[in-house]
Amino acid sequence: MELSEIYEPIKPDLARVEEMIRSAGQADLPWLPGALARDLRDGGKLAELLAYSLKGQGKRLRPTLTLLAGSFYNYNPERLLPMATAVEILHTATLVHDDAIDNSPVRRGQPTINQLWGDEKAILLGDYLIAQAEELAAATRNPRVITRLARTLMTIAAGELAQGSSAFNPELSRQQYRHRITSKTAALFSLATESGAILSQAPPEAAKILKDYGYNLGIAFQIVDDIMDFIGSEAELGKPVGSDLAQGTLTLPAMLLLERYPENNPVREFFQNRDRPEAIKRAIELVRSSSIVPECYEIASDYCARAGRHLRRLPDNASRRSLLDLADYVIARRG
């Protein structure tokens, strides 16, 4: 199943989201006096930075989730489009700040904002993008989804703080790992689907099903991301293989590797002595040659199955089929 087929039911509105993203990138600041707005837009290359960070490198998966999840009851583009745009822009904001924090030089095969313009501009651009996401969420005039967007960012930031504190620590429980990927990825996925449900006036049970779908899909998506970091190519990943380990982030494949090889474990060796990057290579080879990869895929598949389990209680339509297909796509994707 190609992504373009999955996106088919919401294709015209996703194009309108793309247009809203582009428009947000122009930084017109129309609520300010003209001279001030122009000075702020042009004085610090704001429009250039925004256009660079927002240009369509990604799959626009999160706004797609909002639009699909909003397709079961009162489909209301006037509210769904700004929220879908908000979700994507919030995602971009967290990537810009993460790259600055991690000193990442590339993302999706392109130089990062911090690499091209420095950390200072990356911090401020990220702040602007967060505020832009909040402004778009406020355009829904629905305090519930506005609150949820704010709380999602609190969850993400708290999770990143916790992840930073456990960097290079080989002792991480499966529960802690699930918590990390919940805050890193699943929280935003479930915001995307739940807000679509809320804004289309889904009944509470249906909203819960769609929220849980987003959560489980997000967990599966992140596990596959973590597998890809071991088995993908640099071209597929758009960044070096083994980046997670290099940054001291323990992911599911590395945890299984630690469990399986208690002696002479390359992950433990590297975390204890970061002057040995060759240990990362050994860890990658060991993961690739063991049964760890299929095991991780099985765990991810379980989450996808959970994501789809209750969807059939929703009205049968093309969006429901797309959500089901998306769960398969998440497992099958490369990069």
Added chain:
Amino acid sequence: MELSEIYEPIKPDLARVEEMIRSAGQADLPWLPGALARDLRDGGKLAELLAYSLKGQGKRLRPTLTLLAGSFYNYNPERLLPMATAVEILHTATLVHDDAIDNSPVRRGQPTINQLWGDEKAILLGDYLIAQAEELAAATRNPRVITRLARTLMTIAAGELAQGSSAFNPELSRQQYRHRITSKTAALFSLATESGAILSQAPPEAAKILKDYGYNLGIAFQIVDDIMDFIGSEAELGKPVGSDLAQGTLTLPAMLLLERYPENNPVREFFQNRDRPEAIKRAIELVRSSSIVPECYEIASDYCARAGRHLRRLPDNASRRSLLDLADYVIARRG
């Protein structure tokens, strides 16, 4: 006039704002499952960082403005208190990010977050605080003020980007300076007063008067801040004298100095050759011994007069007297 007298009309509610700030600092994340919430709160010292950044070092001027501005029509603490808290927390967030960007080691005489815990934690803490401010604004259930809070952060971030781009540039027009301090300070002051007006259902003309009051007071406040950077003591400032120049930020006293001494100007010299910090000392001495300081105060006083000019059209009450007194206080303050 002491600040405590000015604060008198809203003293009990400012204490409740202080309590809400303290409570926000506990990072209970009550919308998450318990184990996840505890892990995120404790995993990365979130509560410790929040408590440190939010503890009452400042004057709580901005929430005071919201409460005072909300005192003329339907005083509604249920909406005003979260908004006043949101404004203060947003202010804190911008300070945390600014300090990381500027590599500032101290603020208000205390080590900064970036100094104690590093830039990474400062970026994430700032993001959390921004989101916390948005969540509190959303608790007003008033999309207008939620939108205004988001736009204020967009204005602030865009202004900081512009300021960063013109660092160490001695060519800055008076208009550009006004734009910089509008985005740096006056935008948040006018958000504070306008949101108080909106949430108390002030008629449009009164809301405009209160918004303009906040703007003009903010401009005056920042000009006095910029003067203090030249004439204050390190103890009063809580940071080294001449910090603005050291960071390449051209403020009003430095602009007047450039106009007055076109030859052998120490500001121009330092901006051209940053290896000469002794030029900063000379600039400070020249400003202190010239008529530049009273001139700057006169400009600040003009803005204070403008702030107060239309206040008398509002209902006469203790809050109106406090707002008028605050305009005097802003000129008289030291540190």
